[in-house]
Amino acid sequence: MQFASRLDNVETSAIRELFKLLGKPGIISFAGGFPDSAMFDVEGLREASRRALDEEPGGALQYGATEGYEPLRAQLSSFMKNKGVDVAPDGLIVTTGSQQALDLLGKTLISPGDKVIVEGPTFLATIQCFRLYGAQLISAPVDANGVDADKLEALIAEHKPKFVYLIPTFGNPSGGTLSLERRKKVLQAAVKHGTVIVEDDPYGDLYFGEAPPPSLMALTAQVPGSRELLVHCGSLSKVLSPGLRIGWMIAPAELLAKATMCKQFSDAHTSTFAQATAAQYLKSGRMPATLAHVREVYGQRAAAMGAALKREMGDAVSFTQPGGGLFFWARLTGAGGKLADANQLAKRAIEKGVAFVPGAPFFAQDPDVATFRLSFATANAEKIEEGIGRLGQALKG
Amino acid sequence: MQFASRLDNVETSAIRELFKLLGKPGIISFAGGFPDSAMFDVEGLREASRRALDEEPGGALQYGATEGYEPLRAQLSSFMKNKGVDVAPDGLIVTTGSQQALDLLGKTLISPGDKVIVEGPTFLATIQCFRLYGAQLISAPVDANGVDADKLEALIAEHKPKFVYLIPTFGNPSGGTLSLERRKKVLQAAVKHGTVIVEDDPYGDLYFGEAPPPSLMALTAQVPGSRELLVHCGSLSKVLSPGLRIGWMIAPAELLAKATMCKQFSDAHTSTFAQATAAQYLKSGRMPATLAHVREVYGQRAAAMGAALKREMGDAVSFTQPGGGLFFWARLTGAGGKLADANQLAKRAIEKGVAFVPGAPFFAQDPDVATFRLSFATANAEKIEEGIGRLGQALKG
Numbered sequence: 001m002q003f004a005s006r007l008d009n010v011e012t013s014a015i016r017e018l019f020k021l022l023g024k025p026g027i028i029s030f031a032g033g034f035p036d037s038a039m040f041d042v043e044g045l046r047e048a049s050r051r052a053l054d055e056e057p058g059g060a061l062q063y064g065a066t067e068g069y070e071p072l073r074a075q076l077s078s079f080m081k082n083k084g085v086d087v088a089p090d091g092l093i094v095t096t097g098s099q100q101a102l103d104l105l106g107k108t109l110i111s112p113g114d115k116v117i118v119e120g121p122t123f124l125a126t127i128q129c130f131r132l133y134g135a136q137l138i139s140a141p142v143d144a145n146g147v148d149a150d151k152l153e154a155l156i157a158e159h160k161p162k163f164v165y166l167i168p169t170f171g172n173p174s175g176g177t178l179s180l181e182r183r184k185k186v187l188q189a190a191v192k193h194g195t196v197i198v199e200d201d202p203y204g205d206l207y208f209g210e211a212p213p214p215s216l217m218a219l220t221a222q223v224p225g226s227r228e229l230l231v232h233c234g235s236l237s238k239v240l241s242p243g244l245r246i247g248w249m250i251a252p253a254e255l256l257a258k259a260t261m262c263k264q265f266s267d268a269h270t271s272t273f274a275q276a277t278a279a280q281y282l283k284s285g286r287m288p289a290t291l292a293h294v295r296e297v298y299g300q301r302a303a304a305m306g307a308a309l310k311r312e313m314g315d316a317v318s319f320t321q322p323g324g325g326l327f328f329w330a331r332l333t334g335a336g337g338k339l340a341d342a343n344q345l346a347k348r349a350i351e352k353g354v355a356f357v358p359g360a361p362f363f364a365q366d367p368d369v370a371t372f373r374l375s376f377a378t379a380n381a382e383k384i385e386e387g388i389g390r391l392g393q394a395l396k397g
Numbered sequence: 398m399q400f401a402s403r404l405d406n407v408e409t410s411a412i413r414e415l416f417k418l419l420g421k422p423g424i425i426s427f428a429g430g431f432p433d434s435a436m437f438d439v440e441g442l443r444e445a446s447r448r449a450l451d452e453e454p455g456g457a458l459q460y461g462a463t464e465g466y467e468p469l470r471a472q473l474s475s476f477m478k479n480k481g482v483d484v485a486p487d488g489l490i491v492t493t494g495s496q497q498a499l500d501l502l503g504k505t506l507i508s509p510g511d512k513v514i515v516e517g518p519t520f521l522a523t524i525q526c527f528r529l530y531g532a533q534l535i536s537a538p539v540d541a542n543g544v545d546a547d548k549l550e551a552l553i554a555e556h557k558p559k560f561v562y563l564i565p566t567f568g569n570p571s572g573g574t575l576s577l578e579r580r581k582k583v584l585q586a587a588v589k590h591g592t593v594i595v596e597d598d599p600y601g602d603l604y605f606g607e608a609p610p611p612s613l614m615a616l617t618a619q620v621p622g623s624r625e626l627l628v629h630c631g632s633l634s635k636v637l638s639p640g641l642r643i644g645w646m647i648a649p650a651e652l653l654a655k656a657t658m659c660k661q662f663s664d665a666h667t668s669t670f671a672q673a674t675a676a677q678y679l680k681s682g683r684m685p686a687t688l689a690h691v692r693e694v695y696g697q698r699a700a701a702m703g704a705a706l707k708r709e710m711g712d713a714v715s716f717t718q719p720g721g722g723l724f725f726w727a728r729l730t731g732a733g734g735k736l737a738d739a740n741q742l743a744k745r746a747i748e749k750g751v752a753f754v755p756g757a758p759f760f761a762q763d764p765d766v767a768t769f770r771l772s773f774a775t776a777n778a779e780k781i782e783e784g785i786g787r788l789g790q791a792l793k794g
Contacts, residue, residue, distance in 0.1 A: 001593065002559075003655055004530070005508040010658070037455035045458065046450045049670075053443045058434035061442065061638040096493055096642075096664040103663045107529065111402040129662035132504065133401070162399075196398065241458040243669035245493075258400055261407070265526035266500045266663065267493040271671045272640035273446075 006112075009131040022355055028387035030374040031355040033172065033326065039294050040241050044286040045277065051284075052276035060276035066264045068094030068248070069275035075282035076234070076248050083204070084218035085232070087250050093260055096270045098202055098235040098247035102126055104259040104266065105163070105198060105231065105249075106133035114162040117155055119147050121329075121362030121371065123172050123200070126165060135162075137364035144320035146171065146178025149185035156193045163196035163231075169212045170203035170325025173362050173373040177323060180213040187216060187223040187230075195229065196255075202235040202247075205291055207324035208299030217250060228252050236278060238326065239294055240287070244274045298326065304381040305374065305388065312392030328374040329359070338395055342372040345394060354390040403509075406528040419752055425784035427771040428752040430569065430723065436691050437638050441683045442674065448681075449673035457673035463661045465491030465645070466672035472679035473631070473645050480601070481615035482629070484647050490657055493667045495599055495632040495644035499523055501656040501663065502560070502595060502628065502646075503530035511559040514552055516544050518726075518759030518768065520569050520597070523562060532559075534761035541717035543568065543575030546582035553590045560593035560628075566609045567600035567722025570759050570770040574720060577610040584613060584620040584627075592626065593652075599632040599644075602688055604721035605696030614647060625649050633675060635723065636691055637684070641671045695723065701778040702771065702785065709789030725771040726756070735792055739769040742791060751787040 022029050052060045059069065067073070073089035080087050095101040102125070110116065112134025118126060120139030127137060138159050140152045146168055156164065166186070168178035178186070190197045199216040213219075217232035232250040240246075249259065263269070281287070305328055306321045316338045319330040334340035339348075342358040349355060359371025379387060419426050449457045456466065464470070470486035477484050492498040499522070507513065509531025515523060517536030524534060535556050537549045543565055553561065563583070565575035575583070587594045596613040610616075614629035629647040637643075646656065660666070678684070702725055703718045713735045716727040731737035736745075739755040746752060756768025776784060 001649065001651055004504065004506055004511075007505065007655060007658075010662075034460045037459045040454060040458045042450060042454040042458070046447070049446050049450070050443070053439060053446070057437060057439040059640075061437045061439070061640040062434045063431045063634075063639040096668070099665045100663065107401065108404065109401055114401075125662055125665070132659065132662055237460075241670070242460040243456075243458040243673075245664060245666070245668040245670075252398065254398055258404060261404075262529065265407075265522055265529055266497065267642060268496040268522070269642070271493070271642040271668045273638070273642075273671055273674070274668045276640075277670070 006132050006134060009134065010128045024350070026353050027350070027355055028353060028379060028383050028390065029355045030376065030379065030387060031357050032375050032378055034242060034378065035238050035294070035326070036297070036378045039297060041286060041290050044281060044284060044290070045241065048280035048284060049277040051280045052273070056276065060273050062272065064269045064272040064275070066260050066269045068270065069272050069279060072275045072279035075279050079282060080234070080250070084214050085250070086221070091256070092248045092250045093256060093263065094270050094275055095247040095249055095263070096267055097237060097242070097245040098200060098233045099125060099129070100263070100266070101233040101247050101249040102129045102200070104262050106130050106135070107262045107266070108255065108258045109162050109196070110135045115159045117152065117159065117161045117164040118364050119166060119171065119174065120365060121173050121359060122165065122364065123167060124362055127364050139363060139365035142171065142174050142176055144176045146176045146182055147186070149182040149189065152186065153189040156189055156195050161195065163198055165198045165200065167200045168216055169201055170206060170322060172203070172325070173327055173329050173357070173359065175320065175322035175325055175327045175329045177212050183213055183216055183219050184223060187219060187226040190229045191223060191225040196231065197229060198231045198233065200233045202238050203325040205239050206294060206298060206326070208295055208302060209323060212324060231255065239291055240281065244278055245270065246274060246278045298377060301376040301379070301381060301384060304384045305376040308385050308388035312388050313395060316395055326375050326377040328376065330372055330374060331368070332370040334370070339397070340370050342370060345372065348394040348397065349391055352390040352394040354387045354394065356391070403529050403531060406531065407525045421747070423750050424747070424752055425750060425776060425780050425787065426752045427773065427776065427784060428754050429772050429775055431639060431775065432635050432691070432723070433694070433775045436694060438683060438687050441678060441681060441687070442638065445677035445681060446674040448677040449670070453673065457670050459669065461666045461669040461672070463657050463666050465667065466669050466676060469672045469676035472676050476679060477631070477647070481611050482647070483618070488653070489645045489647045490653060490660065491667050491672055492644040492646055492660070493664055494634060494639070494642040495597060495630045496522060496526070497660070497663070498630040498644050498646040499526045499597070501659050503527050503532070504659045504663070505652065505655045506559050506593070507532045512556045514549065514556065514558045514561040515761050516563060516568065516571065517762060518570050518756060519562065519761065520564060521759055523597070524761050536760060536762035539568065539571050539573055541573045543573045543579055544583070546579040546586065549583065550586040553586055553592050558592065560595055562595045562597065564597045565613055566598055567603060567719060569600070569722070570724055570726050570754070570756065572717065572719035572722055572724045572726040574609050580610055580613055580616055581620060584616060584623040587626045588620060588622040593628065594626060595628045595630065597630045599635050600722040602636050603692060603695060603723070605692055605699060606720060609721060628652065636688060637678065641675055642667065643671060643675045695774060698773040698776070698778060698781060701781045702773040705782050705785035709785050710792060713792055723772050723774040725773065727769055727771065728765070729767040731767070736794070737767050739766060742769065745791040745794065746788055749787040749791040751784045751791065753788070
């Protein structure tokens with residue numbers, strides 16, 4: 001069987017191979033990218049789905065508009081308004097998870113050979129998704145304060161990309177958060193060069209102490225001309241439930257219309273059953289308590305992991321304590337002649353009974369093999385202590 | 398903003414413009430392609446979703462495997478077994494409606510410029526979906542017995558298409574059903590020329606009297622070598638609920654693996670909440686009664702529409718009474734000097750208070766402007782009488 005040429009641009013990821021080893025009994029896994037199932041508000045979602053079927057069964061079970069179920073678009077408009085973004089219900093479309101927003105952006109914007117700038121490192125499924133549409137990815141460097149805005153602008157000027165894709169808040173995998181100053185610079189650079197910026201924001205609500213700076217979308221109000229160039233992707237997956245597959249995309253009207261047309265031929269619309277349930281949940285007023293709960297629990301786990309890493313790994317790893325999200329992004333320093341290759345460490349770690357993801361595959365260009373990602377979301381503090389202890393043993397060899 | 402070149406291959410359909418007129422008060426619409434909301438087993442689905450959340454909330458609300466939720470794959474395997482198809486749970490993947498199966502086939506198989514053979518007429522969203530991936534569509538003629546198998550083989554030999562896409566049973570829009578003899582010929586032609594055949598089968602369970610011939614997938618058992626060339630797309634949308642967005646695809650292992658990779662970057666997975674609900678519903682044993690109910694009600698409506706068409710339109714239209722599905726496919730004969738252009742009739746009909754879809758857009762090549770599609774799914778017998786009466790008035794001018 002002969003497959004489409006676009007498949008030549010992607011390969012089965014090394015991470016998938018690693019994930020096959022996770023079934024080993026007794027493994028403590030920091031490898032996943034998912035929230036803790038124990039955090040789901042099952043009672044609230046049960047009630048929401050009951051109401052969805054009681055109040056408007058025809059809406060919840062019938063075909064729906066490709067743009068999304070109206071009551072959910074209205075709820076998401078309010079949800080965004082609370083986060084400083086002024087968007088009308090028809091200024092956003094509902095997507096089947098924010099992964100679909102990425103797919104629709106690829107389908108709508110990327111012609112084979114087009115350049116797209118991403119962070120180095122960035123979300124693995126973004127790299128593969130855009131490459132399937134033939135994108136040539138350019139990597140912009142990041143640090144704990146997010147993407148280097150000056151270097152990003154230089155890359156924009158040099159490559160004239162179709163768009164720039166960023167996860168500015170508690171990035172996956174970097175854990176980094178773009179500073180307020182850099183956010184404004186990014187928006188100014190977008191206006192100066194007429195470049196579309198895609199802000200992927202699945203983690204922005206998951207902060208542990210102080211709230212992060214306003215989203216790029218919220219800040220467009222302060223940078224004239226930037227709103228017409230900004231796309232914002234949101235998701236309920238990390239804070240409420242990934243199983244609903246509810247994401248959304250805010251974009252300039254013309255782009256939103258084209259993306260809607262592409263969505264029509266991708267899956268017609270997102271499950272109205274899931275959309276009606278999400279709408280009822282947001283309407284129920286339980287979201288603030290749910291957010292407070294996940295922030296508290298993940299915050300404790302992040303603190304436990306940071307302390308354990310310092311204690312067990314010392315100067316053999318460098319990292320910045322994340323202020324939110326689900327991930328630590330760490331780097332093997334090689335201090336004291338210790339291991340500096342995270343792929344090797346991952347193999348040794350599996351033998352010691354702990355798993356994590358090496359960082360190299362997250363780079364679209366110039367992989368840094370010393371980096372790795374640890375999720376603190378699904379293990380409690382005790383397991384985190386034990387797992388990082390095993391990691392320390394693995395480092396010793 | 399500059400969009401991807403693939404968007405040049407599609408245009409906003411004339412049908413969408415027509416649909417905007419459907420909001421007019423008092424319109425009786427035969428234009429839709431959806432089932433009747435009143436037919437949904439709301440009680441059964443409420444119970445199924447309650448069970449899904451009670452029994453395995455972690456599974457129903459968490460990220461899931463891209464291939465699908467295991468209990469649903471097992472239920473779908475049994476469902477297909479009852480229809481004469483022997484497929485293991487891992488021989489199918491769950492898709493976000495069968496629309497996504499079409500999208501994944503396009504993504505996985507179509508390189509720009511590749512030829513694909515479809516029926517003339519065929520499902521409109523298929524035409525657009527495949528064109529977005531750059532397909533050049535070739536149209537094979539159909540009659541009440543489905544695609545002309547001899548002409549199809551000649552077109553395969555001439556064009557060497559990437560694959561052939563058929564809706565063999567109660568086709569949309571043709572209403573036609575491929576005869577048993579032609580089914581075998583199609584499979585033999587596939588083997589002879591090494592051509593992949595895609596069988597889209599959302600309507601096969603919706604028969605009114607006698608069951609239709611076995612699906613192409615079921616018949617592969619009788620034609621050596623054909624199973625390795627056959628893709629089968631199924632859906633719960635027409636018989637249970639479109640809002641769940643549950644479809645599935647059975648395909649040769651290598652193709653299924655590539656489609657799964659593409660799905661990973663399209664929407665990660667289909668809503669596990671919807672999948673777990675569908676799995677519980679199928680497990681509950683209510684499906685046979687639901688099928689019996691929809692068959693009875695739609696069968697009555699089809700009979701009412703056929704009788705009304707004969708009475709009101711006489712020899713001005715020709716059509717074959719459908720044995721299942723949701724649609725009449727009719728053709729203006731021009732007899733007695735009456736209108737022979739369905740676009741003109743559609744405009745007049747809207748003025749008289751009845752809507753339907755002209756047939757021309759359903760043709761990928763050589764549109765027949767005399768054809769049109771009427772859905773009998775959503776209006777009761779009384780409304781059908783009244784609506785077809787108005788259509789008769791519109792024809793008189």
